[in-house]
Amino acid sequence: MQSKAVVLLSGGLDSATTLALARQEGFACYALTFRYGQRHGREVDAAQRVARVLGAVEHRLAEIDLRAFGGSALTDAHLQVPKDRAALGHSSDIPVTYVPARNTIFLSYALAWAEVLGAFDLFIGVNSTDYSGYPDCRPEFIAAFESLANLATAAAVQGKGRYRVHTPIIHMTKAQIIQMGTGLGVDYALTHSCYDPDSRGRSCGRCDACRLRLKGFAEAGLVDPVEYSHDGA
Amino acid sequence: MQSKAVVLLSGGLDSATTLALARQEGFACYALTFRYGQRHGREVDAAQRVARVLGAVEHRLAEIDLRAFGGSALTDAHLQVPKDRAALGHSSDIPVTYVPARNTIFLSYALAWAEVLGAFDLFIGVNSTDYSGYPDCRPEFIAAFESLANLATAAAVQGKGRYRVHTPIIHMTKAQIIQMGTGLGVDYALTHSCYDPDSRGRSCGRCDACRLRLKGFAEAGLVDPVEYSHDGA
Numbered sequence: 001m002q003s004k005a006v007v008l009l010s011g012g013l014d015s016a017t018t019l020a021l022a023r024q025e026g027f028a029c030y031a032l033t034f035r036y037g038q039r040h041g042r043e044v045d046a047a048q049r050v051a052r053v054l055g056a057v058e059h060r061l062a063e064i065d066l067r068a069f070g071g072s073a074l075t076d077a078h079l080q081v082p083k084d085r086a087a088l089g090h091s092s093d094i095p096v097t098y099v100p101a102r103n104t105i106f107l108s109y110a111l112a113w114a115e116v117l118g119a120f121d122l123f124i125g126v127n128s129t130d131y132s133g134y135p136d137c138r139p140e141f142i143a144a145f146e147s148l149a150n151l152a153t154a155a156a157v158q159g160k161g162r163y164r165v166h167t168p169i170i171h172m173t174k175a176q177i178i179q180m181g182t183g184l185g186v187d188y189a190l191t192h193s194c195y196d197p198d199s200r201g202r203s204c205g206r207c208d209a210c211r212l213r214l215k216g217f218a219e220a221g222l223v224d225p226v227e228y229s230h231d232g233a
Numbered sequence: 234m235q236s237k238a239v240v241l242l243s244g245g246l247d248s249a250t251t252l253a254l255a256r257q258e259g260f261a262c263y264a265l266t267f268r269y270g271q272r273h274g275r276e277v278d279a280a281q282r283v284a285r286v287l288g289a290v291e292h293r294l295a296e297i298d299l300r301a302f303g304g305s306a307l308t309d310a311h312l313q314v315p316k317d318r319a320a321l322g323h324s325s326d327i328p329v330t331y332v333p334a335r336n337t338i339f340l341s342y343a344l345a346w347a348e349v350l351g352a353f354d355l356f357i358g359v360n361s362t363d364y365s366g367y368p369d370c371r372p373e374f375i376a377a378f379e380s381l382a383n384l385a386t387a388a389a390v391q392g393k394g395r396y397r398v399h400t401p402i403i404h405m406t407k408a409q410i411i412q413m414g415t416g417l418g419v420d421y422a423l424t425h426s427c428y429d430p431d432s433r434g435r436s437c438g439r440c441d442a443c444r445l446r447l448k449g450f451a452e453a454g455l456v457d458p459v460e461y462s463h464d465g466a
Contacts, residue, residue, distance in 0.1 A: 064297060069342075069349045101345035104385045108341045109302075112334035116302045135390040144381040151377050152337045157368040 002028040004119035005166075006110045007056070009033050011046030012193045013213060014169055017181035018125035019054050021168045024184060030117060031056035032110055036066040036099075042201055046192035053190055062109055066099060103136035107145050107165065115153050120161035122149075127169050127177070142167050174216025182222060189225035198229045205230035235261040237352035238399075239343045240289070242266050244279030245426045246446060247402055250414035251358035252287050254401045257417060263350060264289035265343055269299045269332075275434055279425035286423055295342055299332060336369035340378050340398065348386050353394035355382075360402050360410070375400050407449025415455065422458035431462045438463035 194203035238260035427436035
C-alpha cells in the first residue's frame, strides 16, 4: 500500500514544488491549507488549484485565526507590507511579514491530521537558502519539531511508526526549486506568491515574495507565467 | 514591571489551579481558552468564570476546528465517552478521549500570543501522575516543546528572552492539586471537568474525568462543590 503523507500547501511556488516532489517519491498526498487571516484569499484559491492539478488524494482547508494575536504585516491590516527593500537574501533581520509561531502551528495541525490518517510523513516547503529571515524555516527548527512529534502522539508512543518532517527544498535556491519543479511538470501559473496583489489579482512585483520569485525565474532562465502590475525589475 | 505569562485555561480543575499558581508567582496572566469542537460548551463557560474570578488580565477564546480531523471521543460524536472503566490511573493504554496533537496545537497558539505580548512564560496544567495515558502530558513532551519554542520564534532568536513552559502541577496527585488550590482560594464550584454532562449541565460522575476528580476530592478530605447526576462512588 502507498504510504500517506500530509503536505502543507500554501498555494505558493515552494509548497507546490514540495507537493510534486512528495508525489514523485510515491506518497499518497493529503494536502493541508490554512486560511489564517491573510489579507487576501488568493493564496487559498491557488492552493485549491494546485492540489487538484498535482493529484492530492484529499485537500483540507483549516480555518485558524492568527489575526486574534496580531503582530504581523500578513495578518494585521495596520502594518504595511514592505516594498523594494534594499536587502534581499541573507539578511539577519526578521521581516515584518513574519507571523509569530506560524510554522509551529501549521506543523501541529499537520501532525494531528497525520495521526488520524495513520500517516508518519509530513512535508513542508520551507527554504532557508534564499531567505534566512524566518526562524521557523531553519533546519534546527524542523529537527526540533520532528523530535516533538515523536513524543507528542499516541501513534509514536505506541510504536506504530516514527514521524518524519520532510523539507526537500530547504537547501535549494529559488532558481533550483523552479528548475526542479518545471522538470516535474509543475505549472507555476497556478501558484501565487505575492503578499500584496492588486484588486485584479495581479502580483505587485515589489514585495519580498515577488522579488525573490522574479529573481528565481530570471536565474533559472525561465519566464514567470503569473501576471504582474509592476515589472519588479 | 510585572512579567506577563500566557496560561492555558480549559475551565477544568487543573488549569484553574495552574492559573492561581501563576498569579501567586507574580505573573500578569493572559488566559487562553480553545473552543475546539468539544461536544459541550460548558468547559468554555467555566473558563470564562475562572479567568474573571482569578484575575486574568485578559482572556482570549480561540476557535479551532479539531473536529475536521476527528479521531477522538471528545471531538467526534460517533465515538462514545467511556464510563466506569476498571483501570484508572497508571494505565499504559491511551484512552479514546485522547485528541491527536492537542497540547502541541494549544502550546503553539500560546507561543504565538506570548511572542506578540512580549511574554516568555507559558503555563499549562498538565498532570502526569494521576493519569499517564496522554503522551502530550509527559515532562519529556514539555521539555521538547520548550526547546522548539526557543528555535521557532523571532523573539528567542533575537535574544529578547528565553521561553519557559511551566507545569507546576505535573507531578502532583489530584488530591494535592485540590488541596493546593483550596489553599490559594480557588473556588472549584466554578470549574467543570466532566466529559459528558447531562442537559442540565450536571456532571456524569462516571467518565474518567469525573472519577479522577471525585477520587481527588475524597483523598483530599474535601467535598466537590459541583453537581452530579450520579454519585460516582
